[in-house]
Amino acid sequence: MQQLQRSDTPSAGMLAQLQVPVARAALADPGFFVRDEHPARELLNSVAEAGAVWLGPEDIDPQLMQRLGQSVQAGDSQDPAVFAAANEEVQQHVRAAAHRAELAERRHVDAARGRDKLDVARRQTEAGIAERCEQAQPPRFVQTLLRQAWADVMTLSQLRNGDDSAQWQQCLAQTARIAEVTAQPPGSAPADLTLGADIEAALVQVGYHADEAAAVARRLSTPGGEDDSTSRTELSARLKQRARLGEHGAEPAPAAAPLARDAAQEACYRQLLALPFGSWFEFTEDGSPRRLRLSWYSRLTDHALFVNARGQKTLETQLDALARQMAAGQARVVTEDKGRLIDRAWQATLGALRTLTGNTQEPDA
Structure with missing residues (x-):
């Protein structure tokens, strides 16, 4: 069993x-080798699997492990109750660790879903702005303001209200009106004061300072996008210093469009789309296999989240990239059940003994 897990696991001692x-x-008990539920076997398996799967250094109480080991050593090895009592304490630790893992994984999934919803809302906002700019052709600086400032208003409306809401339709109508007004030559018509007031109020609601919101609103409600109060350079500099809605740092570069998949990659991609959340994968791209669980993925954005057995986020990737890894033999879905660690160790021991005796035939079940 020690050969089947790393020597640095917390339960190795x-x-x-x-x-x-x-x-x-x-x-003392010949039934040890044939009874799966033998208390000593149960304890041995619990300790090994706890260290290999559930319990990290932060989960282990060294004094508890030392006390359990000493109590078993000092107890009557022929008394199953000695092993059963120690096993129950280990299982309590494992159950607590499993609960912590579940909570940690849930937090990661909730965060990933939130980012995914934000990503979808931004894409729909960008599409709505692009369509209306294509129709009316407002000045380039107005288009920049739409994508840098007004987009926050639209994204928030999309997140809160959805596609079919009156609020989202109003945002689209206001965007079309902005493009229509600013596409007119400078000085050809008065500013749309009602539109300007609506824009200013909406920008303040998403966190813009009053003077910034007013400056943007004047340019988005005036023919030609003109404003004598604030220069373009000054306004651009102030907007660049602002974090966009939902961002906590530099804006990530947009993902490049994936290359066309070959037949094998496409088959793997289709397989991924049919997998349930919680499917286990084995990755071997770095030479040593590691198992991770596909905790969540999105068909809309292609995002995928992997966690380890302790619920810790270990990998964020795209389904397209994962399909290419699968086609290259660097990742695979784990479908076989390898059973308990102690049973695998027992089978490995029997195999080694058969090799030593020259008998490589499996016994009949």
């Missing part, structure tokens, strides 16, 4: 302490 007591229990 307790496994070493269990060697003699478990050996005595096996010698």
Whole structure:
């Protein structure tokens, strides 16, 4: 069993302490090797799997592990209750760790879903602005203001209200009106004061200072996008210093369009779209296999989130990239059930013994 897990796992020390007591229990009770539920086997498996899967250094109480090991060593190896009591304490630790993992994973999934909704809202906002700018052809600086400032208003409306809401339709109508007004030659008509007031109020609601909101509103409601009060350079500089809606740092570069997938990659991609959340994957791109769970993915944005057994976020990728890894043999869906760690160790031991004796045939079930 020690060969089937890393030597640096937190439970490695307790496994070493269990060697003699478990050996005595096996010698005293022939049923040890045939009874899956034997308390000594249950304890051995619980300790090994807890260290290999659930319990990290931050989860382990060294004094508890030392006390459990000492209590088993000092107890009667022929008394199953000694092993059962120690196993129950280990299981309590495992259940607590599993609960923490569930909570951690839930937080990561909720955050990923929130980012995904924001991404979808931004895409719809960009499409709405692009369509109306294509129709009316407002000045370039007005288009910049639409994408840098007014887009925050539209994105928030999309997030809160959705596609079919009256609020979103009003945003689209206001965007069309902005493009229509500013596409007119400078001085050809008075500013649309009602539109300007609506724009200013909306920008203040998404966090713009009153003077910034007023400056943007004047340019978005005046023919030609003109404003004598604030220069373009000054306004651009002030807007660049602002964090966009939902951002906490530099704006990420837009993702490049994926290259066309070949037949194998497309088959893997289709397989991914049919997988349930929680499917396990084995990655081998760095030479050593590691198992991660596909906790969540989005068909709309292609985002995928992987966690480890402790619920910790370990990988964020795109389904397209994952499909290419699968086609290249660097990732695969884990479908087989390898059973408990102690059973795998027992089968490995039997296999080694058969090799030593020259008998490589599996016994009949």
